[in-house]
Amino acid sequence: SEDRVYNFAAGPATLPEDVLLRAQSELYNWRGCGMSVMEMSHRGKEFSSIIQKAESDLRALLEIPDDYAVLFLQGGATTQFAAVPLNLCSPDDPVDYIVTGSWGDKAFKEAQKYCKPNVIWSGKSEKYTKIPSFDDLQQNSDAKYLHICANETIHGVEFKDYPIPKNKGGILIADMSSNFCSKPVDVSKFGIIYAGAQKNVGPSGVTIVIIRKDLLGNAQGITPVMLDYKTHADNSSLYNTPPCYGIYMCGLVFEDLLAQGGLKEVEKKNQKKAEILYQAIDGSDGFFRCPVEKSVRSLMNVPFTLAKPELEAEFIKEAAKESMVQLKGHRSVGGMRASIYNAMPLSGVEKLVAFMKDFQARHA
Numbered sequence: 514s515e516d517r518v519y520n521f522a523a524g525p526a527t528l529p530e531d532v533l534l535r536a537q538s539e540l541y542n543w544r545g546c547g548m549s550v551m552e553m554s555h556r557g558k559e560f561s562s563i564i565q566k567a568e569s570d571l572r573a574l575l576e577i578p579d580d581y582a583v584l585f586l587q588g589g590a591t592t593q594f595a596a597v598p599l600n601l602c603s604p605d606d607p608v609d610y611i612v613t614g615s616w617g618d619k620a621f622k623e624a625q626k627y628c629k630p631n632v633i634w635s636g637k638s639e640k641y642t643k644i645p646s647f648d649d650l651q652q653n654s655d656a657k658y659l660h661i662c663a664n665e666t667i668h669g670v671e672f673k674d675y676p677i678p679k680n681k682g683g684i685l686i687a688d689m690s691s692n693f694c695s696k697p698v699d700v701s702k703f704g705i706i707y708a709g710a711q712k713n714v715g716p717s718g719v720t721i722v723i724i725r726k727d728l729l730g731n732a733q734g735i736t737p738v739m740l741d742y743k744t745h746a747d748n749s750s751l752y753n754t755p756p757c758y759g760i761y762m763c764g765l766v767f768e769d770l771l772a773q774g775g776l777k778e779v780e781k782k783n784q785k786k787a788e789i790l791y792q793a794i795d796g797s798d799g800f801f802r803c804p805v806e807k808s809v810r811s812l813m814n815v816p817f818t819l820a821k822p823e824l825e826a827e828f829i830k831e832a833a834k835e836s837m838v839q840l841k842g843h844r845s846v847g848g849m850r851a852s853i854y855n856a857m858p859l860s861g862v863e864k865l866v867a868f869m870k871d872f873q874a875r876h877a
Protein backbone atom coordinates (compact mmCIF):
# COMPACT_ATOMS: atom_id res chain seq x y z
CA SER A 514 0.00 0.00 0.00
CA GLU A 515 0.94 3.68 -0.41
CA ASP A 516 2.44 4.23 3.01
CA ARG A 517 4.80 1.26 2.92
CA VAL A 518 8.26 1.17 1.37
CA TYR A 519 9.84 -1.59 -0.68
CA ASN A 520 12.23 -3.04 1.88
CA PHE A 521 15.20 -4.87 0.34
CA ALA A 522 16.80 -5.67 3.71
CA ALA A 523 18.57 -9.00 4.20
CA GLY A 524 16.82 -9.77 7.47
CA PRO A 525 14.79 -8.91 9.40
CA ALA A 526 13.06 -8.44 6.10
CA THR A 527 9.79 -7.54 4.47
CA LEU A 528 6.73 -9.60 5.45
CA PRO A 529 3.59 -10.20 3.36
CA GLU A 530 1.15 -7.29 3.71
CA ASP A 531 -1.80 -9.63 4.14
CA VAL A 532 -0.05 -11.33 7.03
CA LEU A 533 0.70 -8.03 8.75
CA LEU A 534 -2.89 -6.86 8.36
CA ARG A 535 -4.21 -10.15 9.67
CA ALA A 536 -1.90 -9.96 12.68
CA GLN A 537 -3.05 -6.39 13.22
CA SER A 538 -6.69 -7.42 13.17
CA GLU A 539 -6.01 -10.27 15.61
CA LEU A 540 -3.57 -8.42 17.84
CA TYR A 541 -5.85 -7.05 20.54
CA ASN A 542 -8.14 -10.00 20.97
CA TRP A 543 -7.13 -13.23 19.27
CA ARG A 544 -10.21 -14.88 17.79
CA GLY A 545 -12.45 -13.77 20.60
CA CYS A 546 -10.44 -15.37 23.40
CA GLY A 547 -10.16 -12.00 25.16
CA MET A 548 -6.40 -11.59 24.95
CA SER A 549 -3.56 -11.22 22.48
CA VAL A 550 -1.23 -14.04 21.49
CA MET A 551 1.53 -12.25 23.46
CA GLU A 552 -0.42 -12.68 26.68
CA MET A 553 -1.38 -16.34 26.38
CA SER A 554 0.05 -19.18 28.40
CA HIS A 555 2.28 -21.23 26.15
CA ARG A 556 0.59 -24.29 27.67
CA GLY A 557 -2.99 -23.15 27.13
CA LYS A 558 -5.29 -24.63 24.50
CA GLU A 559 -5.21 -21.49 22.33
CA PHE A 560 -1.44 -21.41 21.93
CA SER A 561 -1.32 -25.20 21.56
CA SER A 562 -3.58 -24.88 18.55
CA ILE A 563 -1.36 -22.11 17.13
CA ILE A 564 1.93 -24.03 17.38
CA GLN A 565 0.39 -27.29 16.18
CA LYS A 566 -1.11 -25.59 13.13
CA ALA A 567 2.21 -23.86 12.40
CA GLU A 568 4.00 -27.19 12.52
CA SER A 569 1.46 -29.05 10.40
CA ASP A 570 1.39 -26.28 7.78
CA LEU A 571 5.19 -26.27 7.60
CA ARG A 572 5.14 -30.06 7.24
CA ALA A 573 2.67 -29.70 4.37
CA LEU A 574 4.70 -26.98 2.66
CA LEU A 575 8.01 -28.85 2.74
CA GLU A 576 6.46 -32.34 2.65
CA ILE A 577 8.47 -33.18 5.76
CA PRO A 578 8.57 -36.96 6.31
CA ASP A 579 7.24 -38.38 9.58
CA ASP A 580 10.65 -39.53 10.72
CA TYR A 581 11.72 -35.88 11.06
CA ALA A 582 11.05 -33.66 14.08
CA VAL A 583 10.22 -29.97 13.61
CA LEU A 584 11.49 -27.70 16.39
CA PHE A 585 10.71 -24.04 17.04
CA LEU A 586 13.70 -22.68 18.95
CA GLN A 587 15.42 -19.43 19.90
CA GLY A 588 18.95 -18.07 19.59
CA GLY A 589 19.10 -17.64 15.82
CA ALA A 590 20.98 -19.74 13.32
CA THR A 591 24.14 -18.65 15.13
CA THR A 592 23.19 -20.84 18.09
CA GLN A 593 22.81 -23.77 15.69
CA PHE A 594 26.46 -23.37 14.67
CA ALA A 595 27.24 -24.78 18.14
CA ALA A 596 24.19 -26.99 18.64
CA VAL A 597 24.87 -29.07 15.51
CA PRO A 598 28.33 -30.33 16.54
CA LEU A 599 27.30 -30.61 20.21
CA ASN A 600 24.42 -32.89 19.27
CA LEU A 601 26.11 -35.02 16.64
CA CYS A 602 29.76 -35.33 17.65
CA SER A 603 32.21 -36.29 20.31
CA PRO A 604 35.03 -33.77 20.80
CA ASP A 605 37.45 -35.83 18.68
CA ASP A 606 35.08 -36.54 15.79
CA PRO A 607 36.00 -35.17 12.37
CA VAL A 608 33.34 -33.30 10.37
CA ASP A 609 33.41 -31.73 6.88
CA TYR A 610 32.46 -28.15 6.01
CA ILE A 611 32.05 -26.66 2.54
CA VAL A 612 32.55 -22.92 2.93
CA THR A 613 30.89 -20.86 0.21
CA GLY A 614 30.62 -17.58 2.15
CA SER A 615 30.89 -15.86 5.51
CA TRP A 616 28.06 -17.76 7.19
CA GLY A 617 29.51 -21.16 6.37
CA ASP A 618 32.84 -19.86 7.67
CA LYS A 619 31.23 -18.77 10.95
CA ALA A 620 29.60 -22.18 11.32
CA PHE A 621 32.97 -23.87 10.76
CA LYS A 622 34.75 -21.64 13.30
CA GLU A 623 32.16 -22.30 15.99
CA ALA A 624 32.36 -26.06 15.38
CA GLN A 625 36.10 -25.94 16.17
CA LYS A 626 35.15 -25.62 19.85
CA TYR A 627 33.16 -28.88 19.92
CA CYS A 628 34.68 -31.29 17.37
CA LYS A 629 37.36 -31.47 14.69
CA PRO A 630 35.94 -29.74 11.63
CA ASN A 631 37.79 -29.69 8.34
CA VAL A 632 37.09 -27.26 5.49
CA ILE A 633 37.03 -29.52 2.43
CA TRP A 634 36.37 -26.64 0.03
CA SER A 635 36.47 -22.88 0.43
CA GLY A 636 35.46 -20.20 -2.03
CA LYS A 637 37.34 -17.50 -0.12
CA SER A 638 40.20 -17.03 -2.61
CA GLU A 639 37.58 -16.34 -5.30
CA LYS A 640 35.73 -13.94 -3.03
CA TYR A 641 32.90 -16.41 -2.47
CA THR A 642 31.43 -16.32 -5.97
CA LYS A 643 31.23 -20.07 -6.61
CA ILE A 644 29.90 -23.44 -5.53
CA PRO A 645 32.33 -26.36 -5.95
CA SER A 646 31.84 -29.21 -8.37
CA PHE A 647 30.65 -32.06 -6.16
CA ASP A 648 32.74 -34.72 -7.94
CA ASP A 649 36.00 -33.06 -6.89
CA LEU A 650 35.18 -32.86 -3.18
CA GLN A 651 37.48 -34.82 -0.89
CA GLN A 652 34.98 -35.95 1.72
CA ASN A 653 36.14 -37.79 4.83
CA SER A 654 34.26 -41.07 5.22
CA ASP A 655 34.81 -40.85 9.00
CA ALA A 656 33.19 -37.41 9.22
CA LYS A 657 30.07 -37.28 11.36
CA TYR A 658 28.41 -34.94 8.88
CA LEU A 659 28.91 -32.69 5.87
CA HIS A 660 27.80 -29.08 6.46
CA ILE A 661 26.77 -26.52 3.84
CA CYS A 662 25.16 -23.09 3.86
CA ALA A 663 22.47 -23.51 1.21
CA ASN A 664 22.32 -19.78 0.45
CA GLU A 665 25.01 -17.32 1.45
CA THR A 666 23.09 -14.18 2.34
CA ILE A 667 26.01 -11.76 2.03
CA HIS A 668 27.66 -13.13 -1.11
CA GLY A 669 24.52 -14.20 -2.98
CA VAL A 670 25.71 -17.74 -3.75
CA GLU A 671 23.13 -20.54 -3.67
CA PHE A 672 23.35 -24.32 -4.00
CA LYS A 673 21.03 -25.37 -6.86
CA ASP A 674 21.39 -29.02 -5.91
CA TYR A 675 23.15 -30.75 -3.07
CA PRO A 676 26.28 -32.88 -2.64
CA ILE A 677 25.73 -36.49 -1.66
CA PRO A 678 27.33 -36.99 1.74
CA LYS A 679 30.01 -39.70 1.62
CA ASN A 680 30.37 -40.01 5.38
CA LYS A 681 29.34 -43.34 6.93
CA GLY A 682 26.11 -41.97 8.35
CA GLY A 683 25.26 -40.22 5.08
CA ILE A 684 24.47 -37.04 6.96
CA LEU A 685 24.15 -33.69 5.17
CA ILE A 686 23.38 -30.58 7.23
CA ALA A 687 22.24 -27.28 5.78
CA ASP A 688 21.90 -23.76 7.08
CA MET A 689 18.88 -22.61 5.06
CA SER A 690 18.36 -19.34 6.92
CA SER A 691 18.11 -17.19 3.83
CA ASN A 692 16.34 -19.50 1.39
CA PHE A 693 14.05 -21.44 3.73
CA CYS A 694 10.64 -22.04 2.13
CA SER A 695 11.65 -20.17 -1.02
CA LYS A 696 11.38 -23.34 -3.13
CA PRO A 697 10.64 -27.04 -2.66
CA VAL A 698 13.39 -29.03 -0.92
CA ASP A 699 13.70 -32.81 -0.59
CA VAL A 700 14.01 -32.91 3.20
CA SER A 701 14.88 -36.62 3.15
CA LYS A 702 18.31 -35.75 1.72
CA PHE A 703 19.24 -33.97 4.95
CA GLY A 704 20.06 -34.96 8.50
CA ILE A 705 19.31 -31.46 9.77
CA ILE A 706 17.99 -28.30 8.14
CA TYR A 707 18.05 -25.15 10.24
CA ALA A 708 16.98 -21.58 9.60
CA GLY A 709 16.37 -18.32 11.38
CA ALA A 710 12.85 -17.14 10.57
CA GLN A 711 13.56 -13.47 9.91
CA LYS A 712 14.09 -13.61 6.18
CA ASN A 713 11.36 -15.65 4.54
CA VAL A 714 8.96 -16.83 7.20
CA GLY A 715 8.55 -14.46 10.12
CA PRO A 716 10.07 -12.07 12.63
CA SER A 717 13.45 -12.60 14.30
CA GLY A 718 13.44 -14.64 17.48
CA VAL A 719 12.32 -17.97 16.00
CA THR A 720 14.78 -20.55 14.72
CA ILE A 721 13.41 -23.61 12.97
CA VAL A 722 15.21 -26.95 13.09
CA ILE A 723 14.12 -29.96 11.04
CA ILE A 724 15.99 -33.05 12.24
CA ARG A 725 15.88 -36.73 11.38
CA LYS A 726 14.70 -38.39 14.58
CA ASP A 727 17.44 -41.02 14.74
CA LEU A 728 19.95 -38.18 15.27
CA LEU A 729 18.34 -37.19 18.57
CA GLY A 730 19.72 -38.27 21.92
CA ASN A 731 23.49 -38.34 21.35
CA ALA A 732 24.49 -34.88 22.58
CA GLN A 733 27.82 -34.35 24.34
CA GLY A 734 27.57 -34.38 28.13
CA ILE A 735 28.42 -30.69 28.39
CA THR A 736 25.54 -29.70 26.07
CA PRO A 737 23.29 -27.14 27.77
CA VAL A 738 19.77 -28.51 28.13
CA MET A 739 18.52 -25.74 25.83
CA LEU A 740 20.88 -26.79 23.03
CA ASP A 741 20.03 -30.50 23.18
CA TYR A 742 17.58 -31.18 20.35
CA LYS A 743 16.14 -34.09 22.31
CA THR A 744 14.94 -31.71 25.02
CA HIS A 745 12.82 -29.85 22.51
CA ALA A 746 11.74 -32.88 20.48
CA ASP A 747 10.53 -34.66 23.62
CA ASN A 748 8.55 -31.59 24.67
CA SER A 749 7.10 -30.47 21.32
CA SER A 750 9.15 -27.23 21.50
CA LEU A 751 7.51 -26.41 24.86
CA TYR A 752 10.27 -27.40 27.30
CA ASN A 753 10.54 -23.77 28.32
CA THR A 754 8.67 -20.66 27.17
CA PRO A 755 9.00 -20.54 23.39
CA PRO A 756 8.93 -17.34 21.29
CA CYS A 757 5.13 -17.51 21.15
CA TYR A 758 4.32 -14.42 19.15
CA GLY A 759 7.03 -15.15 16.59
CA ILE A 760 5.75 -18.70 16.14
CA TYR A 761 2.25 -17.30 15.62
CA MET A 762 3.58 -14.97 12.91
CA CYS A 763 5.45 -17.83 11.22
CA GLY A 764 2.18 -19.75 11.25
CA LEU A 765 0.41 -16.92 9.44
CA VAL A 766 3.19 -16.86 6.83
CA PHE A 767 2.94 -20.65 6.33
CA GLU A 768 -0.82 -20.29 5.75
CA ASP A 769 -0.13 -17.55 3.24
CA LEU A 770 2.44 -19.69 1.38
CA LEU A 771 0.00 -22.60 1.22
CA ALA A 772 -2.72 -20.26 -0.06
CA GLN A 773 -0.35 -19.16 -2.83
CA GLY A 774 -0.30 -22.78 -4.00
CA GLY A 775 2.72 -24.03 -2.07
CA LEU A 776 6.45 -23.81 -2.64
CA LYS A 777 6.42 -24.75 -6.35
CA GLU A 778 4.36 -21.65 -7.04
CA VAL A 779 6.44 -19.57 -4.66
CA GLU A 780 9.61 -20.71 -6.44
CA LYS A 781 8.20 -19.64 -9.81
CA LYS A 782 7.56 -16.15 -8.48
CA ASN A 783 11.03 -15.99 -6.96
CA GLN A 784 12.60 -17.13 -10.24
CA LYS A 785 10.76 -14.46 -12.17
CA LYS A 786 11.84 -11.71 -9.77
CA ALA A 787 15.48 -12.82 -9.77
CA GLU A 788 15.51 -13.17 -13.56
CA ILE A 789 14.47 -9.61 -14.27
CA LEU A 790 16.92 -8.21 -11.72
CA TYR A 791 19.92 -10.22 -12.97
CA GLN A 792 18.92 -9.35 -16.56
CA ALA A 793 18.96 -5.68 -15.67
CA ILE A 794 22.46 -6.07 -14.20
CA ASP A 795 23.87 -8.19 -17.03
CA GLY A 796 22.22 -6.04 -19.69
CA SER A 797 23.71 -2.78 -18.41
CA ASP A 798 26.92 -2.91 -20.49
CA GLY A 799 28.97 -3.17 -17.34
CA PHE A 800 27.40 -0.20 -15.57
CA PHE A 801 26.10 -2.66 -12.96
CA ARG A 802 27.95 -5.89 -12.16
CA CYS A 803 27.21 -9.03 -10.22
CA PRO A 804 30.37 -11.01 -9.41
CA VAL A 805 28.65 -14.34 -8.73
CA GLU A 806 29.00 -17.18 -11.25
CA LYS A 807 25.75 -17.25 -13.22
CA SER A 808 24.74 -20.84 -12.51
CA VAL A 809 24.82 -20.37 -8.73
CA ARG A 810 23.34 -16.91 -8.33
CA SER A 811 20.94 -16.65 -5.42
CA LEU A 812 17.23 -16.20 -6.01
CA MET A 813 17.07 -14.39 -2.67
CA ASN A 814 20.04 -12.07 -2.25
CA VAL A 815 21.36 -10.19 -5.28
CA PRO A 816 24.67 -8.39 -4.68
CA PHE A 817 25.82 -5.90 -7.30
CA THR A 818 28.33 -3.11 -7.75
CA LEU A 819 28.63 -0.05 -9.94
CA ALA A 820 31.51 0.29 -12.40
CA LYS A 821 31.85 3.78 -10.92
CA PRO A 822 31.88 3.03 -7.18
CA GLU A 823 31.78 6.75 -6.38
CA LEU A 824 28.12 6.68 -7.50
CA GLU A 825 27.03 3.97 -5.06
CA ALA A 826 26.12 6.30 -2.22
CA GLU A 827 24.07 8.39 -4.64
CA PHE A 828 22.31 5.26 -5.95
CA ILE A 829 21.32 4.18 -2.47
CA LYS A 830 20.19 7.69 -1.51
CA GLU A 831 18.07 8.24 -4.64
CA ALA A 832 16.50 4.78 -4.33
CA ALA A 833 15.51 5.55 -0.75
CA LYS A 834 13.85 8.77 -1.93
CA GLU A 835 11.71 6.59 -4.17
CA SER A 836 10.75 4.33 -1.26
CA MET A 837 13.22 1.52 -2.03
CA VAL A 838 15.24 1.06 1.13
CA GLN A 839 18.03 -1.08 2.58
CA LEU A 840 19.90 -1.53 -0.69
CA LYS A 841 23.36 -1.07 0.80
CA GLY A 842 25.59 -4.14 0.55
CA HIS A 843 26.88 -5.87 3.66
CA ARG A 844 29.64 -3.86 5.33
CA SER A 845 32.14 -6.67 4.62
CA VAL A 846 31.69 -6.58 0.82
CA GLY A 847 30.35 -3.09 0.01
CA GLY A 848 28.37 -2.27 -3.12
CA MET A 849 24.66 -2.95 -3.16
CA ARG A 850 22.49 -5.90 -2.28
CA ALA A 851 18.83 -6.38 -3.06
CA SER A 852 17.24 -9.09 -0.93
CA ILE A 853 14.12 -10.26 -2.71
CA TYR A 854 12.64 -12.84 -0.38
CA ASN A 855 9.22 -14.46 -0.81
CA ALA A 856 7.39 -11.41 0.50
CA MET A 857 8.99 -8.95 -1.93
CA PRO A 858 6.34 -8.44 -4.60
CA LEU A 859 7.21 -8.48 -8.30
CA SER A 860 6.17 -4.82 -8.39
CA GLY A 861 9.04 -4.01 -6.01
CA VAL A 862 11.62 -5.64 -8.25
CA GLU A 863 10.09 -4.02 -11.34
CA LYS A 864 10.33 -0.64 -9.68
CA LEU A 865 13.97 -1.28 -8.75
CA VAL A 866 14.82 -2.34 -12.30
CA ALA A 867 13.14 0.76 -13.77
CA PHE A 868 15.06 2.91 -11.30
CA MET A 869 18.36 1.22 -12.24
CA LYS A 870 17.76 1.94 -15.94
CA ASP A 871 16.89 5.53 -15.23
CA PHE A 872 19.90 5.95 -12.94
CA GLN A 873 22.18 4.55 -15.63
CA ALA A 874 20.73 6.85 -18.28
CA ARG A 875 21.44 9.83 -16.05
CA HIS A 876 24.93 8.78 -14.94
CA ALA A 877 26.49 6.66 -17.71
Ligand code: PMP
Nearest residue numbers: 589590591616666688690691709
Ligand atom coordinates in the same frame (compact mmCIF):
# COMPACT_ATOMS: atom_id res chain seq x y z
N1 PMP B 1 23.18 -18.10 8.48
C1 PMP B 1 22.78 -17.33 7.46
C2 PMP B 1 22.80 -17.91 6.08
C3 PMP B 1 22.33 -16.03 7.70
O1 PMP B 1 21.93 -15.26 6.69
C4 PMP B 1 22.30 -15.53 9.02
C5 PMP B 1 21.78 -14.16 9.36
N2 PMP B 1 21.95 -13.18 8.45
C6 PMP B 1 22.76 -16.36 10.04
C7 PMP B 1 23.17 -17.64 9.75
C8 PMP B 1 22.76 -15.90 11.47
O2 PMP B 1 21.47 -15.85 11.88
P1 PMP B 1 21.00 -15.25 13.28
O3 PMP B 1 21.27 -13.78 13.22
O4 PMP B 1 19.56 -15.58 13.29
O5 PMP B 1 21.79 -15.93 14.34
